[in-house]
Amino acid sequence: MRTRTRAIRTRAATAVVLLAAAAILTACDPDTTGSGGAGHAVVKPVPDLVGKGLQSAQDVAESAGFRRLTSHDSAGRARHQIIDQDWKVCSQKPAAGTRASTDTKLDFGTVKLDETCPAADQAPPTRRRRPRRAG
Known part of the structure; x- marks a missing residue:
């Protein structure tokens, strides 16, 4: 049992x-x-966000359905965009008007509000290596 x-x-x-x-x-x-x-995800035209403040650009992109957003320092100083309201958008990838899936990552090239946008993104500085000490 x-x-x-x-x-x-x-x-x-x-x-x-x-x-x-x-x-x-x-x-x-x-x-x-x-x-x-x-x-x-659906395919939509990418909004034109160049010239907007970074926070505004992110808000517009999100309201258009794009959720994967990133940004970088267009001046090439490798600064982080901690306070979005202090930055403006100089460039974007993919370009405005391009039809892209809403799961596409949008990348904003930015500078501080009081700075002028460069004609093209500047490369971030290369990190110098310290010479090794012998022995």
Whole structure:
């Protein structure tokens, strides 16, 4: 009798585990577009964001459905854009008007508000290596 009870419990536990696994797998979002499960990516024209403040540009891009946003220092000083309101957009990739999937990463080239945009992005400075000391 104990063996039969044990077999029934084992089968019941196995069934519960299999049902839980099936529920988890079917609940997964099949969206593999990288949009974070917020919906499926669609193709839209990229808005023109050059000349806007960085924060405003990000807001416009997000309202247009683009969620993957990044920025860099166009002056080539490798500065981080910590306070978005202190920066303006000089360039963008992909270019304005380009039709792109909403899961495409938009990259903004920026400078501080009181600076002039360079004609082209400047390369960040190369890091100097310290000479090794002998012995």
